[in-house]
Amino acid sequence: MEQTTLIGLIAACCTTAAFIPQVIQIIRTGNVDGISLHMYSIFTFGVSMxxxxxxxxxxxxxxxxxxxxxxxxxxxxxxTIYKRLKKPTQVTTMDLAPNA
Known part of the structure; x- marks a missing residue:
């Protein structure tokens, strides 16, 4: 294996592994409040390219x-999309007030 290929593989492993903690955190906590849908949509498209x-x-x-x-x-x-769609809507006291 060429040295440049080895360097590329090491770099690929490091940058790719950086996403694993985010996936694990979402699965464990279910919290996706800090995730930008726009960023991940553009990023996912870019990675596919x-x-x-x-x-x-x-x-x-x-x-x-x-x-x-x-x-x-x-x-x-x-x-993120799944958790946000599944998230129940909050009911406010205005929603509970009788119609006037």
Whole structure:
């Protein structure tokens, strides 16, 4: 294995692994309040484009990193959407007041 490929694989592992704590935290706590849907939507699309690019140029570190990152980023995005849609709406005292 070439040294540049090894460096690429190490970098890919480190940057990809950075998403794992976020996925675990969402699964454990169910809290997605601090997650930006816009950021994760754009990021997930961007990662999918990097994956396509990596496939075209046949760059193994790029393919592996972006495939795994795509799975993790899509998990954060999907869990965030799911949790926000599932979140019950808050009832205020105005909602409970009789109609005048």
């Amino acid at each position: 990097w994956l396509v690019y990596g496939l075209i140029v046949q760059d193994l570190p790029m393919i592996l990193a972006n495939l795994i990152t795509l799975i993790l980023a899509a998990s954060v995005l999907g869990l």
